[in-house]
Amino acid sequence: MEASGAGADRQPPKAILTQQEQEIAFNRVVAFTDGVFAIAITLLVLALEIPDEGSEVGTELVHQGDDFFAYLLSFAVLGRLWMTHHRFFASLARFDGPMMSLNLVYLAGIALVPFTSEVLGDYGNESAAVAVYGANLAVVSATFYVQVVYAFRKHLVREKFQPYARRYSGPANAIITVIFFLSIPVALLNPAAAIAFWVLTFAFGRRLIDWVTGVKSIQQPSD
Amino acid sequence: MEASGAGADRQPPKAILTQQEQEIAFNRVVAFTDGVFAIAITLLVLALEIPDEGSEVGTELVHQGDDFFAYLLSFAVLGRLWMTHHRFFASLARFDGPMMSLNLVYLAGIALVPFTSEVLGDYGNESAAVAVYGANLAVVSATFYVQVVYAFRKHLVREKFQPYARRYSGPANAIITVIFFLSIPVALLNPAAAIAFWVLTFAFGRRLIDWVTGVKSIQQPSD
Amino acid sequence: MEASGAGADRQPPKAILTQQEQEIAFNRVVAFTDGVFAIAITLLVLALEIPDEGSEVGTELVHQGDDFFAYLLSFAVLGRLWMTHHRFFASLARFDGPMMSLNLVYLAGIALVPFTSEVLGDYGNESAAVAVYGANLAVVSATFYVQVVYAFRKHLVREKFQPYARRYSGPANAIITVIFFLSIPVALLNPAAAIAFWVLTFAFGRRLIDWVTGVKSIQQPSD
């Protein structure tokens, strides 16, 4: 199978992984990804501040309303992103190196959320803080979109999900990413408007794309 | 393979997940949940304070008695909640979207415990701190109850566990949640009484409901 | 299938878990335990202090020698305990409720190590700090010993490992726990001696018990 000649001659036989070995390798990537999500979502709590000694506990906690809001918002955001990621990975047949690297870039954005969320909780009415959070969501959304497009192009997606290509890797699915990028300048003008923008996107984004592409999202047991 | 007609025409064939794919998806949800529990329970330790330099280490540690109590109490609480959740999930046949969302709301309460526990450890004799901890337990208990009721209603529970509906999704099981909600005003009157209240609920809650409903809890290997 | 009579009549049929369901339940306990170990061991790094601004980075890091020592010691301790736990769990056939509770108490001790380790790193030449670390190890060791004895008594251990009962659940195996408890008063007299004590126990403890009981430890792939 190997050509003769100086260099090729020294080459050991190609070690292809068996089906089972590939599944194990794939499962490790999935477990690693879930691990990062679970840790990031649990670290959100570190943004909440313990009242200083000698202060009124009740009053201090009430004044931390913004921190609690940021906690709940980011929990919902990470939870929702995880569910989406979960569905996407369940549709994959296999993995390759670039896909793994893309997933790591995506995770770098996910792992950043506890930081940008704390900034949002502490400075929610300053435009810079809101813009940073929006930028984080935009980057996460963009790298996820690239993952999906790549997976469909390289036929990493199971055969039966291939007909959904237009729904998931078409330009319509980029709308979400565009909305998050637009929320950055919006935040600089009016922080509250940007936050409302995100909430609407989370609530109606999927239905919007279903409607634009005319293709319903994949039915999964978790729908 | 595609039906004719304007809208349906653009719709790809329905991609139903196979039994095996559903199991993998379910296992990921379980692993994620366990991950959040394991991280939250391990983050409890961050509430313990390292003595300041130049101080008497021994004396300072002894004065942190309340923090150690809160650590042990919350470890027991999270451990017990995990065991209960573990048993409940072992009885599920499958999952759906609303169930997954309910589980995320539940986890938002679980991930909050390291914070409310630290507040309890630092301000255990202030009613506001105890009330906040009680409110956390009440919310967690309520969202768990809603999950259980939903699972029985939607027949997500395995056939053989269905006869237990009265025991788990009946009104009697709401007693625990009600007790935790009642502990909030109790805490405002007398913090120590509220803590005693929780401990009693953890120790006898299950047996109380066994007795009220006349149905014993599900026998599982971990009982 | 149902007995007649007032109370028994209301009782649903006993829902015994199948072999496969029991394995899944067991695997979740194992995964949870491994999660707590992995998190605790990784949180050890939080004990290392970032040099203050305006200081000599190199000098400050060198002065943190004790912190690095505590990091490495605790990494070795937790790593070793995990390996031992790993071997013990691999020999179990099944689990029950008290075993799960014992395991949670054990994990409460494991999750405490990042705290006692930080105290040790910061105050390694104060007897109170060393005694606290010793007490932590003693409690962990004792709860592990109780788990092992319980598992052998209740025949939770696989048939083929039962002949090892004398080696693992006999009084000889309590030596380790006794040594750690003795290291507490030793630490109060001479901190350095207590630390040397632990290192010797870790290095030779197993062989000592092999010799006392006349039974070699279980041969496992990781030996």
Place this chain on the structure above:
Amino acid sequence: MEASGAGADRQPPKAILTQQEQEIAFNRVVAFTDGVFAIAITLLVLALEIPDEGSEVGTELVHQGDDFFAYLLSFAVLGRLWMTHHRFFASLARFDGPMMSLNLVYLAGIALVPFTSEVLGDYGNESAAVAVYGANLAVVSATFYVQVVYAFRKHLVREKFQPYARRYSGPANAIITVIFFLSIPVALLNPAAAIAFWVLTFAFGRRLIDWVTGVKSIQQPSD
């Protein structure tokens, strides 16, 4: 069942683990390793500092450019190391005790990265900080190399990967480790040069060794 004779008489029959038991034990080690990687990579975010109250959020975040650079660099480093480790472990047939201990030493280096990365982010233009980060990478690289050499020597690697011994456990593969060790004195002379050194090694290291040994890296699904 017991052989006669003084010592042998007390010895229980050898309890060899079955194939399936060995796989479970191996999977736990893999899961533990992945857990430490996932936690360490997610803890990197703790190095980013929340702006102080009353400050200009936008300005402060921009001034943290070095911290963000260190976050991204370390995320890439840990991500890359994990992928390499992932590939290596996928080629193993089994495990033994020394291998497990070597892996723990390796993980002690991995779990240290959030600390050295924070030092790098805060003091990136001080040679000591850069040297410490380089030393961390060098130690990690060296312990990984020792693991690989040991696995090939002890035939822990699957049969079909054995022909790759020269590529992976030969002296050529030590080049990476040597480069990282050399980056320590380089950092002391010129911090920026050391950082450039690492980036080049990450970008071209594998190809360099492919070329030196004349053997291509193992083709895996994730390549």
